[in-house]
Structure formats: C-alpha cells, structure tokens
Amino acid sequence: ATERPVVDEEFSYYVNGKEIMQLCNSGPIYEGGRLIGAYTIQRDMTQFKDMVERNISLQNALNRKMRDEPASGEDPFSKIIGTSDKFRSCVSQARQAAKTNSSVLLIGNTGSGKEVFARAIHEGSARAKKPFLALNCAAIPESLIESILFGTTKGVYTGAVEKDGILAQADGGTVFLDEVNSMPLASQAK
Numbered sequence: 001a002t003e004r005p006v007v008d009e010e011f012s013y014y015v016n017g018k019e020i021m022q023l024c025n026s027g028p029i030y031e032g033g034r035l036i037g038a039y040t041i042q043r044d045m046t047q048f049k050d051m052v053e054r055n056i057s058l059q060n061a062l063n064r065k066m067r068d069e070p071a072s073g074e075d076p077f078s079k080i081i082g083t084s085d086k087f088r089s090c091v092s093q094a095r096q097a098a099k100t101n102s103s104v105l106l107i108g109n110t111g112s113g114k115e116v117f118a119r120a121i122h123e124g125s126a127r128a129k130k131p132f133l134a135l136n137c138a139a140i141p142e143s144l145i146e147s148i149l150f151g152t153t154k155g156v157y158t159g160a161v162e163k164d165g166i167l168a169q170a171d172g173g174t175v176f177l178d179e180v181n182s183m184p185l186a187s188q189a190k
Helices: 046-068 085-098 114-123 142-150 166-170 185-189
Strands: 006-015 018-031 034-044 132-136 174-178
Touching: 006 142, 018 046, 046 132, 046 142, 046 166, 085 114, 114 132, 114 174, 132 166, 142 166, 142 185, 166 174
Parallel strands: 132 174
Antiparallel strands: 006 018, 018 034
C-alpha cells in the first residue's frame, strides 16, 4: 500500500492461544515502472525469543537460590585462577571495582573470562544479594534487542503484553552485556 520496503519489522499474532512472533522484510515489485505486487520474507522468531526468556528466567531462579542460601564467606575472587603479575593486577582492579557503584567495562578476547570477572565483581559488591543477569548480545537479533533489554508495553505491537526487560529484572543487581561490539551500531546506541 505504501510502496515502501519494510525492513526487520517485528510483529506477533496468536494461534490457538499461543503467541507467534515474526520478523518481516517485504517490498514492492515493479514491472515497467508499474506496481504489480509485493514480496515478503518472514522469519519465525518465537522459539528464539522463548529460548532467551527461558534463559533469563533460569538465571533469575539461580539468583534466588543463591540469595536464599547462606553465604559461605568465600572470597568471590578466589575462584579466579591465575598467577602472572598482569593477571593479579586485573584481579586487584576488579576488587576495587566491586567496592564502587560504577559501571565497569571489561575488555578481553573471547574465552578470556570476562563473565567470570563480572560475576566475581557482582558477588564482591553491595549488589551481591540482587540478580546477576548475563546476555550475549551477539546472539540476539537486532529486532529483538530492544524488547529483551527494555521490555514491552501492552499494545505497542499487535499482541504485545506487559513484560519487564532484562534491565528491569536485574532491579538493583548487575547486568552483564557480553559481545556488545558484535551488535549493529544502531543497537549499541540503544
């Protein structure tokens, strides 16, 4: 109707009471300068979104279990193993970061232990009794990142329900956003 392409538009609908989430790309088809039709490519994102939400739910359950168990008094940094001077310096800086209420940027190669450091900083901080939620940003499609981070409001799109995003679910705890550099720049800005 608009003769303009639609790029990565998220929409949902219900089938037998189950929400189906789609990612739509479409555009007009012309022949001899005359509009003769349109194409659409839709990807079902339902399972992916369910998987991300299940992961967040399991992290919340784990956080609740850890909160309810009495603290062992163990130093959270003792779980990080390494002996080089550079490594000990990183652990020392992480200990200092745990004493502040500041945001922390961890830089390192894939597999270098950024999440291990983030968890230790969380467990050594005043936020330790609150949730620690980790999200691999490289695994989240650009179209879903906003709703996963910030949540959804009923009526924002067809079938949308009121749902807190990961930032609200952390509520005074820690959100570890891994692989932020792998996200498109527009998503990073959000």
